[in-house]
Amino acid sequence: MPGAAARDSLPCVTTSLTGRSVLVAGATGGLGLPIARLLAERGALLTLTARSPERLDVVARELAAPAVPLDLRAPTAAERAVEAAVAAHGRLDGVVHAAGVVAFGPAGEVDDATLEELFALNVLAPIRLVRAAQPHLATSAHEGGEPFVVNISAVVAEQPTAGMAAYTASKAALTAFDAAAGRELRRARIRLLDARPPHTETGLATRPVAGTAPTLPRGLDPSAVAARIVAAVENGERDLPAGAFG
Numbered sequence: 001m002p003g004a005a006a007r008d009s010l011p012c013v014t015t016s017l018t019g020r021s022v023l024v025a026g027a028t029g030g031l032g033l034p035i036a037r038l039l040a041e042r043g044a045l046l047t048l049t050a051r052s053p054e055r056l057d058v059v060a061r062e063l064a065a066p067a068v069p070l071d072l073r074a075p076t077a078a079e080r081a082v083e084a085a086v087a088a089h090g091r092l093d094g095v096v097h098a099a100g101v102v103a104f105g106p107a108g109e110v111d112d113a114t115l116e117e118l119f120a121l122n123v124l125a126p127i128r129l130v131r132a133a134q135p136h137l138a139t140s141a142h143e144g145g146e147p148f149v150v151n152i153s154a155v156v157a158e159q160p161t162a163g164m165a166a167y168t169a170s171k172a173a174l175t176a177f178d179a180a181a182g183r184e185l186r187r188a189r190i191r192l193l194d195a196r197p198p199h200t201e202t203g204l205a206t207r208p209v210a211g212t213a214p215t216l217p218r219g220l221d222p223s224a225v226a227a228r229i230v231a232a233v234e235n236g237e238r239d240l241p242a243g244a245f246g
Helices: 004-008 032-041 053-063 077-089 112-142 165-186 222-234
Strands: 021-025 045-050 067-069 094-097 148-152 191-195
Touching: 021 032, 021 077, 021 112, 032 045, 032 053, 032 094, 032 222, 045 053, 045 077, 053 067, 067 077, 077 112, 094 112, 112 148, 112 165, 148 165, 148 222, 165 191, 191 222
Parallel strands: 021 045, 021 094, 045 067, 094 148, 148 191
Antiparallel strands: none
């Protein structure tokens, strides 16, 4: 079975974002917002989704993009987001899943509600988005597009971290899904990019769904991380490990 090295050795193509219909999930977040801004600067036609209607409306007005307030933890939310993007722009060429939650605390103290929230948003939501988007992305490929999915995992998928075992498990699960699904999607000429940035100053650690963050070193600039992810989309990359963020 091909591993990461085999995936990285695949031929790369340069992807133009001009006129491409891209759905950004988590568009009001610490990484979702700068990614959405960069995509808009490059001419992408965006559809934006996030949980807070008020915050999403502000971003949607800034970027002149349709807004779809959704809680991606809901089983039908992914389908509704994809349908909205196709209705807005007549097609779907890309999906960016930048939504997520974090939790801290010993593995033996993580309650079921926390586990369910971590896996609902960090794992199930991006899997459902891939499932809902795949037919439309395949159409884009058939019509000569260069469709892509970006799932933002985290460095803990590579470096499991004590005190964050449940969060680590959710991000490792997403990275494992991306590795396998990426090989499946490649047959339809759909590119799946798994990005695993190091700790980034998105503010997420200050809003955990459980526990309290330990003292963390200064994280990366979200703008720089977003720029690296968008560059990876444009450069045809399929795997973006923590070390790729400098």
